[in-house]
Amino acid sequence: MRTNQHLRTMAAGAAVLALALSACGGRDDSESGGGGSGTASGGSGGFAKDSVIGVSLPQKTSENWVLAENLFKTDLKAAGYKPNVQFANGGVTEQQNQISSMVTNGAKVIIIGAIDGSQLNTQIKQAHDAGAVVIAYDRLLLNSPNVDYYVAYDNYKVGQLQGQALLDGMKAKKPNGPYNIELFAGSPDDANAKVFFDGAMSVLKPKIDDGTLKVGSGQKSFNQAVTQGWKPENAQKRMDTLLSNYSGSKAIDGVLSPNDTLARAILTSTKSAGKPNPIVTGQDSEVESVKSIMAGVQYSTINKDTRNLVKQAVKMVGELQSGGKADTNDTKSYNNGVKVVPAYLLPPQIVTKANAKQAYANDPTLSKITG
Numbered sequence: 001m002r003t004n005q006h007l008r009t010m011a012a013g014a015a016v017l018a019l020a021l022s023a024c025g026g027r028d029d030s031e032s033g034g035g036g037s038g039t040a041s042g043g044s045g046g047f048a049k050d051s052v053i054g055v056s057l058p059q060k061t062s063e064n065w066v067l068a069e070n071l072f073k074t075d076l077k078a079a080g081y082k083p084n085v086q087f088a089n090g091g092v093t094e095q096q097n098q099i100s101s102m103v104t105n106g107a108k109v110i111i112i113g114a115i116d117g118s119q120l121n122t123q124i125k126q127a128h129d130a131g132a133v134v135i136a137y138d139r140l141l142l143n144s145p146n147v148d149y150y151v152a153y154d155n156y157k158v159g160q161l162q163g164q165a166l167l168d169g170m171k172a173k174k175p176n177g178p179y180n181i182e183l184f185a186g187s188p189d190d191a192n193a194k195v196f197f198d199g200a201m202s203v204l205k206p207k208i209d210d211g212t213l214k215v216g217s218g219q220k221s222f223n224q225a226v227t228q229g230w231k232p233e234n235a236q237k238r239m240d241t242l243l244s245n246y247s248g249s250k251a252i253d254g255v256l257s258p259n260d261t262l263a264r265a266i267l268t269s270t271k272s273a274g275k276p277n278p279i280v281t282g283q284d285s286e287v288e289s290v291k292s293i294m295a296g297v298q299y300s301t302i303n304k305d306t307r308n309l310v311k312q313a314v315k316m317v318g319e320l321q322s323g324g325k326a327d328t329n330d331t332k333s334y335n336n337g338v339k340v341v342p343a344y345l346l347p348p349q350i351v352t353k354a355n356a357k358q359a360y361a362n363d364p365t366l367s368k369i370t371g
Helices: 015-021 063-078 092-104 121-129 155-173 191-209 232-245 260-272 287-294 306-321 366-370
Strands: 052-057 082-087 109-112 133-137 149-153 179-183 213-215 254-256 300-303 343-346 349-352
Touching: 052 063, 052 092, 063 082, 063 306, 092 109, 092 121, 109 306, 121 133, 133 306, 149 155, 149 306, 155 179, 155 191, 155 254, 155 300, 155 349, 179 191, 191 213, 232 260, 254 260, 260 287, 287 300, 287 349, 287 366, 306 343
Parallel strands: 052 082, 052 109, 109 133, 133 149, 149 343, 179 213, 179 254
Antiparallel strands: 300 349
């Protein structure tokens, strides 16, 4: 994925925000860092081992967020800290208030999985002014100079893997194209959504341009493909509408889905319409989707082990607590619109029925499903 390309648009949010950021925020693959330690403004003079560590998580839109909550509580407490882990199920305003409360309560590090990464700038500045280090978790925090670190799986690579899986799955099912497909993206207020989509389109667009892939609805842009709130009912409703382009015997061969929850909604729609299962991608390795993959219904998902991501975030807290800078392995790729945020990126893994047993061998839950 390390290619000599120009800045890719990173930001998401409302349409106006996305357009405003397209000229300044992005992911620059041409200068991605290697595997060494990076430098950041997020150095620390150190703090007491039993300090409060704030973790602000978004709404519970997937199994992985729920797992992250439990892991942060357990792992931070085991490391000697006082974890303050909260979900913002009430929305952005609730998350803003929670972060402000964490600052008031003396949190030395605040780890933020944002609902909307563009609407927390006041709270992030408040944290910095109080001497706290801010770590963006999984989703980049946008348009703020006060973001010290970003820890995530390589989300552009996730999109690339999804795009390639879609091609591979359709070719395995039907060796010769052209193929009829539809495109789905995540919620526009999630900074990752466009990164996933851009990564996938880096693989799919050349095939659309040469006629190998045909988007039956003609809806090829991110703004046309978004799913507000990552809500499955929104994806299913849109898929119901798109299927009007596939009347009679016209087949839909594949659907780019950015995560497992939406993939299952898309498959529910095609089943209701009496269409054979298309090749559908996913992400998050949710239990029901892994079962679906093993049953030959959903084609693929992405393995982004939440245990490893939380472990890395907690490791970064430890590095800061001892008075140093947190380790990073990419200091040039993720531009939040104001600065390039030093990042620690973990490698994602594509999972299909063919490699599921191996991929989940160390997962106590999913290994039981894959046998």
